[in-house]
Amino acid sequence: MEEFKLFEAEYKFMEIIWELEPINSTELTKVCFEKLGWKKSTTYTMIRKLAGRGILKNENATVVALIKREEVQKHDSEVLLKRTFNNSLPIFLAAFLQDKKLSRQEAEEIKKMIEEATK
Amino acid sequence: MEEFKLFEAEYKFMEIIWELEPINSTELTKVCFEKLGWKKSTTYTMIRKLAGRGILKNENATVVALIKREEVQKHDSEVLLKRTFNNSLPIFLAAFLQDKKLSRQEAEEIKKMIEEATK
DNA sequence: AAGCTAAGTTTATTGCGATAAACCTTTTTT
DNA sequence: AAAAAAGGTTTATCGCAATAAACTTAGCTT
Numbered sequence: 001m002e003e004f005k006l007f008e009a010e011y012k013f014m015e016i017i018w019e020l021e022p023i024n025s026t027e028l029t030k031v032c033f034e035k036l037g038w039k040k041s042t043t044y045t046m047i048r049k050l051a052g053r054g055i056l057k058n059e060n061a062t063v064v065a066l067i068k069r070e071e072v073q074k075h076d077s078e079v080l081l082k083r084t085f086n087n088s089l090p091i092f093l094a095a096f097l098q099d100k101k102l103s104r105q106e107a108e109e110i111k112k113m114i115e116e117a118t119k
Numbered sequence: 120m121e122e123f124k125l126f127e128a129e130y131k132f133m134e135i136i137w138e139l140e141p142i143n144s145t146e147l148t149k150v151c152f153e154k155l156g157w158k159k160s161t162t163y164t165m166i167r168k169l170a171g172r173g174i175l176k177n178e179n180a181t182v183v184a185l186i187k188r189e190e191v192q193k194h195d196s197e198v199l200l201k202r203t204f205n206n207s208l209p210i211f212l213a214a215f216l217q218d219k220k221l222s223r224q225e226a227e228e229i230k231k232m233i234e235e236a237t238k
Numbered sequence: 239a240a241g242c243t244a245a246g247t248t249t250a251t252t253g254c255g256a257t258a259a260a261c262c263t264t265t266t267t268t
Numbered sequence: 269a270a271a272a273a274a275g276g277t278t279t280a281t282c283g284c285a286a287t288a289a290a291c292t293t294a295g296c297t298t
Contacts, residue, residue: 007255008256009256009257010255011202024274025274025275026274026275026276029275038256038257039257039259040258040275040276041257041258041259041260041276042258044277045256045277046256046257047276048276048277058276061275061276070214070217072203073204073211073214074214074215074217076199077199077203077214077215078215080195080196080199081215083130084191084192084195084196085192089215089221089225089229090228090229090232092192092196093229093232093233095189095192095193095196096193096197096200096208097232097233098189098193101237101238102208102233102236102237102238103237103238104237104238106209106237107233107234107236107237109209110208110209110233111230111233113209113212113213113216114212114216114221114226114229114233115226115230117216117219117220117221117226118220118221118222118223118225119220119221119222119223126285126286128285128286129285143244144244144245144246145244145245148245157286157287157288158287158288160246160247160287160288160289160290161286161287161288163245163246163247164247164286164287165286165287166246167246167247177246180244180245180246
């Protein structure tokens, strides 16, 4: 559970990795400098911390993610729903949709997903 | 926009206020001590900070919220959707519903809401 | 009038996420 | 063989949210 919690900087970093993995660690320091403005040591610090938590691994200078983006997304959704909406999808939607309009296509897509998730 | 962003401690604090408002400030220090373990000065510090940001007001020792819980809920939802799901409700639902089952009643409720939010 | 309580403010301290300087070792290039 | 680049680690620093100690002032109570 808790293993999927990422702080802001960690999340931005992982987004880069999910996009580019597998990626050489030196190459990664360059990308992080360009996209995040990080110094080399900052990137390596991040690699080490996330490796220690099983979020990614760095072997032979090659960095790969050990958890999927979808797992983190799911975790984040659940945290928000639990913390803020008493774990209720209808309550969430009421808040989120307030004053928003969906296209016909989005609506159909969503209804289909709801239908599929119904026992 | 940014005015609705609450940090964790602030959020827990506001939950108490939304539940009990209007509430006398001394009474509030007692509740915060019981529920959050905060000392009196911590509660007053929090009151002052949030008052400065227009989140609540404290007049004649009576504290009331100036923003509604629903506004914060909406803000938090939008932040998550933007940050994590490319602002797409279907993508969010795909992640959240994965391996979850909805009751028939929930499903109907949700579909109705979707329908109402469709242009 | 002396003490107590309510209702705060001023000013620190703490904890931790974010960031990086400085240093080290090994491999590659010239 | 000297220099440079790759691939790191050790150890700090910084910023800021979280928390609170200590002090103040005014009203109420005995």
